[in-house]
Every structure is written in structure tokens, then in C-alpha cells.
Amino acid sequence: MDALELLSHDHRMVEQLFRDYQASASDAQRRGVVEIVVRELSKHAALEELMVYPLARKVLPDGQQEIDEHLAEHMSVKKTLLALDGLSAGDDRTDALMADLQREIEHHVQEEGVLMPKLRAAVDEQALQELGAELDKGKQTAPTRPHPHAPDEPPLLTLAGPVAAIYDRLRDRLQGRPQT
Numbered sequence: 187m188d189a190l191e192l193l194s195h196d197h198r199m200v201e202q203l204f205r206d207y208q209a210s211a212s213d214a215q216r217r218g219v220v221e222i223v224v225r226e227l228s229k230h231a232a233l234e235e236l237m238v239y240p241l242a243r244k245v246l247p248d249g250q251q252e253i254d255e256h257l258a259e260h261m262s263v264k265k266t267l268l269a270l271d272g273l274s275a276g277d278d279r280t281d282a283l284m285a286d287l288q289r290e291i292e293h294h295v296q297e298e299g300v301l302m303p304k305l306r307a308a309v310d311e312q313a314l315q316e317l318g319a320e321l322d323k324g325k326q327t328a329p330t331r332p333h334p335h336a337p338d339e340p341p342l343l344t345l346a347g348p349v350a351a352i353y354d355r356l357r358d359r360l361q362g363r364p365q366t
């Protein structure tokens with residue numbers, strides 16, 4: 187999967203988890219779904235911030251402002267995830283927080299439906315494949331809990347290295363530089 191396919195796949199998985207939550211028959215089952223949602227969305231948001239948004243900032247003409255907006259929205263998602271993370275099975279705040287989260291994620295998916303075609307147009311398929319491989323690898327080490335107070339942008343983030351390399355190689359191809 188290339189990077190954009192991988193992110194869309196994550197979105198579909200989380201939408202399914204919201205349906206699983208609705209279909210759950212017990213507090214324990216609901217809590218199980220909540221914990222998977224916290225884990226998957228924490229990883230997804232962190233990897234977008236580390237690897238995808240920095241690239242978008244560089245390659246999209248309106249990237250700076252657009253990504254600032256995405257990061258602000260990530261912040262509200264992470265705060266909701268943090269609140270959910272602190273609950274235990276059967277807590278009666280869970281339903282309302284999951285409803286908030288679902289609204290935030292619907293919005294996130296909608297906004298990225300605008301962002302992704304722009305990225306696909308601006309970045310060649312080879313770079314998207316390389317970025318997809320880095321995202322896939324990053325899933326093994328990405329944070330599994332929300333960290334709304336941690337930095338959400340490179341260069342404070344160590345994972346940005348591979349992305350810088352992908353961006354360099356993309357520019358090399360676009361500018362006809364030697365590719366060894």
C-alpha cells in the first residue's frame with residue numbers, strides 16, 4: 187500500500203470500530219473497543235504528524251496554513267482520546283466521549299479527503315510507496331497512547347529522518363539530479 191492508501195485503510199478501520207462499539211453487548215466489550223480505538227488513533231495521528239504533514243507542508247502551495255488547521259484538529263482528537271484513556275469499563279462518560287470522538291473523526295476523514303488528492307497530485311508514486319513503507323514500519327514503534335502535550339512537529343521528532351530522505355529523493359527525481 188502506498189502512504190495514502192494506508193491512511194485511508196486506517197480511516198476505514200476506525201469507522202468499523204465505531205460500529206463495533208455500537209454493537210457491543212457489555213461494558214467489558216465496549217471498553218475493549220475503546221482501548222483499540224485509543225491505540226489505533228494514537229498511532230495514526232502520530233504517524234501523520236511525523237511523516238505525512240511535514241511532507242505536505244513542503245510540497246503543497248497552501249501547505250503551511252492547511253497543515254496548521256489539521257494539527258489543531260488533531261489536538262482536539264488527542265484530548266478526547268486522553269479522556270477516554272483514563273476511564274474504566276462501565277464509566278457512564280464513555281458514550282458521550284465516543285460520540286464526540288466519532289464526530290471529530292468524521293470531520294478528520296472529510297478534511298483528509300481534500301488533502302489526500304492534493305498530495306497524490308504533488309508527490310510521485312515512488313515517493314508515496316516509500317512513505318507507505320516508512321509508515322508501515324513506524325506502526326511498530328509509534329506511540330499507542332495520546333500525548334496532546336508532546337511536540338507534534340519535526341525537528342523535535344526523531345522519526346522525521348526517513349521522511350526528510352524521501353523528500354530529498356523526490357526532489358532529486360523532479361529536478362533531474364543523479365539518483366544513486
Ligand SMILES: [Fe+2]
Nearest residue numbers: 193234294298
Ligand atoms: Fe487521518
Ligand SMILES: [Fe+2]
Nearest residue numbers: 234256294298
Ligand atoms: Fe490527520
